[in-house]
Amino acid sequence: MAVEYSCCSTNFFIHILIIVFLVLFAGLMSGLTLGLMSMSLVDLEVLAKSGTPKDRKHAAKILPVVKKQHLLLCTLLICNAAAMEALPIFLDSLVTAWGAILISVTLILLFGEIIPQSVCSRYGLAIGATVAPFVRVLVWFCFPVAYPISKLLDYLLGHGHVALFRRAELKTLVDFHGNEAGKGGELTHDETTIIAGALELSEKTARDAMTPLSEIFSIDINAKLDKNLMDLILEKGHSSDSLL
Structure with a gap:
């Protein structure tokens, strides 16, 4: 009442x-x-x-x-x-x-x-x-x-849950922070590529990062460095492979 x-x-x-x-x-x-x-x-x-x-x-x-x-x-x-x-x-x-x-x-x-x-x-x-x-x-x-x-x-x-990211989740998080994602991130494309490559290093083998010997242009150690050999070297070019 x-x-x-x-x-x-x-x-x-x-x-x-x-x-x-x-x-x-x-x-x-x-x-x-x-x-x-x-x-x-x-x-x-x-x-x-x-x-x-x-x-x-x-x-x-x-x-x-x-x-x-x-x-x-x-x-x-x-x-x-x-x-x-x-x-x-x-x-x-x-x-x-x-x-x-x-x-x-x-x-x-x-x-x-x-x-x-x-x-x-x-x-x-x-x-x-x-x-x-x-x-x-x-x-x-x-x-x-x-x-x-x-x-x-x-x-x-349990006493508490610690929210730590796995490698794949960290890669996605880095991508979201890139300025190309359009979400206001400050990381450039090169920075996100380098970070993502570093996160993948533990999963890579030397074969993934190196060029096979069968595909390499090599010169005999006793070869004479004349004009013809120099032209051949310029013609073959150089490798653009990157570790990351």
């Missing part, structure tokens, strides 16, 4: 502030779940070492928080669920039961899911770095509940 409050009463405004806080808090947890958990440790380490100065600073702040991925995931989901479950309780004191359900679903869907996840999917690195100290506090606050669940997930699923 809804409790009637005067629009000017203190309790009414307190409930409104709590509802706004819960919606924003749930939205932040939802956005961070997508923004932080979508970043692999490899991506963050690459950014921390070779990104722009701003990206290096952001990645350095996020790395300690993201290292224990399952603990972070459990913390964010627990906080998000707590905020969403508490919202109808405070709405129920202002409106009817069905109204509380309708308003809470609308608020959570729009301001707690769609908008935060859209923003964090694009600016997850900057937002994650900004709220990293706050997330650490939440991790410690939820530690008694989140830690056992995270250890269970570590046991069942």
Whole structure:
């Protein structure tokens, strides 16, 4: 049953502030779940070492928080669920039961899911770095509940998945970064060719890179280097074979 409050009463405004806080808090947890958990440790380490100065600073702040991925995931989901479950309780004191359900679903869907996840999917690195100290506090606050669940997930699923590329995937990635691919890459055609060739070296044999002796034009060591021999050498030309 809804409790009637005067629009000017203190309790009414307190409930409104709590509802706004819960919606924003749930939205932040939802956005961070997508923004932080979508970043692999490899991506963050690459950014921390070779990104722009701003990206290096952001990645350095996020790395300690993201290292224990399952603990972070459990913390964010627990906080998000707590905020969403508490919202109808405070709405129920202002409106009817069905109204509380309708308003809470609308608020959570729009301001707690769609908008935060859209923003964090694009600016997850900057937002994650900004709220990293706050997330650490939440991790410690939820530690008694989140830690056992995270250890269970570590046991069942492993401590984490490191997204390293295989040779074929690296070649495709290099091709995408070439300026000929039209995706904004800066690598030239020669650079992508050299990198792709270097990645294939372990799969090549000497036969793949060298010319067979039967196809080689050779000169006897005792041959006289006269005009006729020079003309013959010029006529045969030289090899244009490349190791790569």
